[in-house]
Amino acid sequence: MPDGDPGSTPWAGPGPVAAGEPLLALRGLHKAFGETEVIRGVDLALQPGERHALIGPNGAGKSTLFHLISGQLRPSAGEIRFAGQRIDGWAPERINRAGLARSFQITNVFPRLTVLENLRIAVMQRHRVQYSFWRRLASLAPVRRRSEELLERVRLQARAGSLAGEMSYSEQRSLELAMTLASEPRLILLDEPMAGMSREETAYTGALIREVADGRALLLVEHDMDVVFALGERVSVLVYGQLVATGTPEEIRRHPGVREAYLGEEAAA
Numbered sequence: 001m002p003d004g005d006p007g008s009t010p011w012a013g014p015g016p017v018a019a020g021e022p023l024l025a026l027r028g029l030h031k032a033f034g035e036t037e038v039i040r041g042v043d044l045a046l047q048p049g050e051r052h053a054l055i056g057p058n059g060a061g062k063s064t065l066f067h068l069i070s071g072q073l074r075p076s077a078g079e080i081r082f083a084g085q086r087i088d089g090w091a092p093e094r095i096n097r098a099g100l101a102r103s104f105q106i107t108n109v110f111p112r113l114t115v116l117e118n119l120r121i122a123v124m125q126r127h128r129v130q131y132s133f134w135r136r137l138a139s140l141a142p143v144r145r146r147s148e149e150l151l152e153r154v155r156l157q158a159r160a161g162s163l164a165g166e167m168s169y170s171e172q173r174s175l176e177l178a179m180t181l182a183s184e185p186r187l188i189l190l191d192e193p194m195a196g197m198s199r200e201e202t203a204y205t206g207a208l209i210r211e212v213a214d215g216r217a218l219l220l221v222e223h224d225m226d227v228v229f230a231l232g233e234r235v236s237v238l239v240y241g242q243l244v245a246t247g248t249p250e251e252i253r254r255h256p257g258v259r260e261a262y263l264g265e266e267a268a269a
């Protein structure tokens with residue numbers, strides 16, 4: 001049975017973060033695959049509500065870092081703290097329940113279900129409702145209310161009855177974002193949210209991400225520098241498994257090492 005009213009149940013992970021404490025803290029993080037060290041001593045702290053962008057050349061280790069934070073991979077050394085608790089070694093589902101959600105492009109979307117059905121499943125998963133209860137519980141007012149609220153949040157009301165798989169890529173991305181929000185995360189990890197989008201879709205999705213992430217922390221990997229500098233309040237640069245700089249977009253633009261190693265003369269101009 002659902003553990004409470006999904007329409008009003010607040011986030012239910014570890015307790016509140018103490019004043020001044022980071023929401024996410026990586027300390028001395030390492031990851032090796034056999035002999036190859038891919039993450040080589042990363043320290044990073046994210047404050048509650050902070051939007052942080054992670055950039056770096058191909059193969060720098062950005063995806064590996066995301067896998068470590070979300071629990072898909074275990075670090076070889078170092079620690080990961082979320083809301084004051086050590087989460088390295090936890091299963092991905094446990095990390096998700098603690099309030100850390102990772103958005104996987106559109107792979108969580110069920111293409112043969114409608115938009116509203118997708119959202120109902122996401123809301124019910126959050127509240128541990130068994131799939132076998134689905135039909136009966138789908139009509140429950142709190143689940144419906146919460147699903148409709150999420151639908152509005154990503155402006156897909158007009159698409160409620162559309163099959164998810166028949167929508168445009170950016171609409172599916174919006175749906176996926178709403179499904180991520182169903183777990184009321186305090187930190188959202190977004191992996192290349194604008195990949196495969198047109199300029200217009202990128203602008204629309206950027207504004208949507210900014211809006212729905214309000215009050216939550218965001219860690220985003222993105223190759224589009226316009227998006228990085230527009231969305232990130234702070235930016236970190238990962239090169240060969242090490243952070244070579246962390247700062248405001250302005251500081252990162254001016255940073256000589258970053259200009260040389262990554263941005264190139266054009267972006268630095």
Ligand SMILES: Nc1ncnc2c1ncn2[C@@H]1O[C@H](COP(=O)(O)OP(=O)(O)OP(=O)(O)O)[C@@H](O)[C@H]1O
Binds near residue numbers: 033038057059063065
């Ligand atoms: N499971 C694995 N086993 C062995 N090597 C791996 C594994 N996963 C990643 N790597 C290696 O780790 C390095 C970093 O990969 P990763 O995908 O984290 O980089 P990235 O910064 O996300 O790159 P991109 O921007 O191209 O997505 C690469 O050299 C990759 O080949």
